[in-house]
Amino acid sequence: MAKETGMVSWKDLALGCAIVKPGSSAELKTGDWRSERPETDYEKCIQCGQCYIFCPDMVYTQNELGFYQPNLFYCKGCGICARECPADAISMVEESE
Amino acid sequence: MAKRVGIEVSIAVSEAVKLANVDVVAAYPITPQTHIVEHLAELVADGHLDAEFIPVESEHSAMSTCCGSSAAGARTYTATSSQGQALMLEICYIAPALRLPIVMTVANRSLSGPISIWNDHSDMMMSRDTGWIQTVAENGQEAFDLTLHAFRVAEDSRVLLPVIINLDGFTLTHVIEPIEILDQKEVDRYLPPYQPQMRLDPEDPVSIGPVGMPEVYTEAKKAQDEAIKGSKEVILEAWQEFGDLFGRYYKPVETYRTDGAETLLVTMGSLSETAMTAVDHMRAKGKDVGLVRIRLFRPFPFEEFLAAVEGAKQIAVMDRALCLNGAGGPLAIEVKAALYDEPERPYIWNYVAGLAGRDVTIENFVEMADGVEAAAADGLRGHYTIINVRE
Numbered sequence A: 001m002a003k004e005t006g007m008v009s010w011k012d013l014a015l016g017c018a019i020v021k022p023g024s025s026a027e028l029k030t031g032d033w034r035s036e037r038p039e040t041d042y043e044k045c046i047q048c049g050q051c052y053i054f055c056p057d058m059v060y061t062q063n064e065l066g067f068y069q070p071n072l073f074y075c076k077g078c079g080i081c082a083r084e085c086p087a088d089a090i091s092m093v094e095e096s097e
Numbered sequence B: 001m002a003k004r005v006g007i008e009v010s011i012a013v014s015e016a017v018k019l020a021n022v023d024v025v026a027a028y029p030i031t032p033q034t035h036i037v038e039h040l041a042e043l044v045a046d047g048h049l050d051a052e053f054i055p056v057e058s059e060h061s062a063m064s065t066c067c068g069s070s071a072a073g074a075r076t077y078t079a080t081s082s083q084g085q086a087l088m089l090e091i092c093y094i095a096p097a098l099r100l101p102i103v104m105t106v107a108n109r110s111l112s113g114p115i116s117i118w119n120d121h122s123d124m125m126m127s128r129d130t131g132w133i134q135t136v137a138e139n140g141q142e143a144f145d146l147t148l149h150a151f152r153v154a155e156d157s158r159v160l161l162p163v164i165i166n167l168d169g170f171t172l173t174h175v176i177e178p179i180e181i182l183d184q185k186e187v188d189r190y191l192p193p194y195q196p197q198m199r200l201d202p203e204d205p206v207s208i209g210p211v212g213m214p215e216v217y218t219e220a221k222k223a224q225d226e227a228i229k230g231s232k233e234v235i236l237e238a239w240q241e242f243g244d245l246f247g248r249y250y251k252p253v254e255t256y257r258t259d260g261a262e263t264l265l266v267t268m269g270s271l272s273e274t275a276m277t278a279v280d281h282m283r284a285k286g287k288d289v290g291l292v293r294i295r296l297f298r299p300f301p302f303e304e305f306l307a308a309v310e311g312a313k314q315i316a317v318m319d320r321a322l323c324l325n326g327a328g329g330p331l332a333i334e335v336k337a338a339l340y341d342e343p344e345r346p347y348i349w350n351y352v353a354g355l356a357g358r359d360v361t362i363e364n365f366v367e368m369a370d371g372v373e374a375a376a377a378d379g380l381r382g383h384y385t386i387i388n389v390r391e
Helices: A050-054 A080-084 B009-019 B034-045 B059-071 B082-097 B122-126 B140-155 B184-190 B214-246 B271-284 B302-309 B330-339 B362-378
Strands: A036-040 A060-062 A068-070 A090-094 B003-008 B024-027 B052-055 B076-080 B103-108 B133-136 B163-168 B176-181 B253-256 B263-267 B289-294 B296-298 B314-319 B347-352 B384-386
Touching: A036 A068, A050 A060, A050 A068, A050 A080, A080 A090, B003 B009, B009 B034, B009 B103, B009 B140, B009 B163, B009 B176, B024 B034, B024 B059, B034 B052, B034 B076, B052 B059, B059 B076, B059 B082, B076 B082, B082 B122, B082 B214, B103 B122, B103 B140, B133 B140, B133 B214, B140 B163, B140 B176, B140 B184, B140 B214, B184 B214, B214 B296, B253 B271, B253 B302, B263 B271, B263 B362, B271 B289, B271 B362, B289 B302, B302 B330, B314 B330, B314 B362, B330 B347, B347 B362
Parallel strands: B024 B052, B024 B076, B076 B103, B103 B163, B133 B163, B263 B289, B263 B314, B314 B347, B347 B384
Antiparallel strands: A036 A090, A060 A068, B003 B176, B133 B296, B253 B289
16 A cells, blocks of 8 residues: 555555555545645643644644644644634644645 | 256245355345245245345345345345346445455346336346346256356455346246256355455454545456456356366357357347247258357356357347337347457347247247348348337
């Protein structure tokens, strides 16, 4: 399986196009068609974890300092985190080429 | 030892399914398939067959259940007909895509409307592009033998595709014929226990049937196309071994008195027996006519078909279904496509006959042979005739 893209030869597909490795979707880069990305102002962030809770793609993880950081490998740019952030710490920034 | 008995063909088919020792039968009764599943239900209820008989609320559920049980690694069987197959058609496309080796008998019956319970091949043609391997039985013995062959082919690790055995409704399903029923030891020698290559197992989880995004769908279909093309080798091998064990050899395309024949009839199913009698009558009168019968409908046996019709000047293709596309019947269209690349092509006329149980007589086959010769002589262009129709 070509990681990040899922682009494989028909000969490399599992029988009946089955997925034989549980959780393998974690290997697929699913955020590359995003048009906006979230950026967190850590001066404003209160570490409440709302972005982590509301993100439908589980993009956010907490770092050792307690801040929530997005993994843009999976982020689709939906903007839910920015809308839900009670401290207005997250803004959506347009992706450039 | 095999025993030759007088038995209704439907009962013989269910005996073959019992001898195949299936694990799951999920079916919904529909005329003229009913006797097959009724008898299987009895065999399970009376303890003669150790299987789950799952009575479902529709054919859509029957095929869905079959997909589930086959994916879990169970040897799985169902049977249907006409409207029932139409209702299950959505899932019929999915079973081969998921490479599930389900075996299904289709008691061929016309599709409504008008509402009809009688025999023709419109249901077979409806499912022609579903991706199932399909064989067509001519008589009761074939229906029995092809059922065992179907399990053997479907479950082969080189194939893993579902198989349909077509048999004409009433004309075959409801007649009593002398049929040699193999015994359990003989069947066990031919049909090993099913060894699933992949199955739903909590200890070793897999996802069967995920979405195919545009990035993967084409590759999935290419893999499926290669699978059904590659199945022919195994189909032939399984017939060869069947013949070696039990003395009845089957081929994808049968020929009858085709040596030196200038005119050939092309048929599928039980009417081929009437056609053989017609060939005998015509041969007795000095007419060079032969019969080509297609037993393997999917994958279409292009190579064997071309070899069977080689040297013929004209071919009358009988279809028992209408395409309603202005070009006649589906089998003739396929036969024409098979011959297109040949530098020397026979002339073809298509006869649509035997719709919804309408009799097709010896005289009708003589009419077809005479008709294609006359049309060829007059140079009429690529058309078809519905025979036995009242003007």
